[in-house]
Amino acid sequence: MPANTGSFGSCCEALKDSMTSEEFEPLVAVDDTGVLYMSVGLLEAGSDQADTVDHPIFFCPFCGKGLQTEAEVEAKAGAAPSA
Numbered sequence: 148m149p150a151n152t153g154s155f156g157s158c159c160e161a162l163k164d165s166m167t168s169e170e171f172e173p174l175v176a177v178d179d180t181g182v183l184y185m186s187v188g189l190l191e192a193g194s195d196q197a198d199t200v201d202h203p204i205f206f207c208p209f210c211g212k213g214l215q216t217e218a219e220v221e222a223k224a225g226a227a228p229s230a
């Protein structure tokens with residue numbers, strides 16, 4: 148399944164690779180609302196299922212390009228029902 152990169156990953160190969168790698172589970176990903184997130188930690192829910200803690204990315208961690216603004220993230224996240 149091709150990774151959903153939305154409009155992201157065009158600024159540099161490092162970001163694109165980190166979003167589309169098939170060799171590992173990407174920690175940088177676009178969610179259903181089109182917001183780019185990075186996993187910053189693991190939440191152990193007490194079962195065998197571990198959830199990731201995600202945080203929106205505003206600047207590319209590799210090249211520093213601005214990717215989305217806080218207002219854009221809020222607009223996108225606010226448009227979708229929170230899970």
Ligand SMILES: [Zn+2]
Pocket residue numbers: 158159160162207208209210211212
């Ligand atoms: Zn970049």
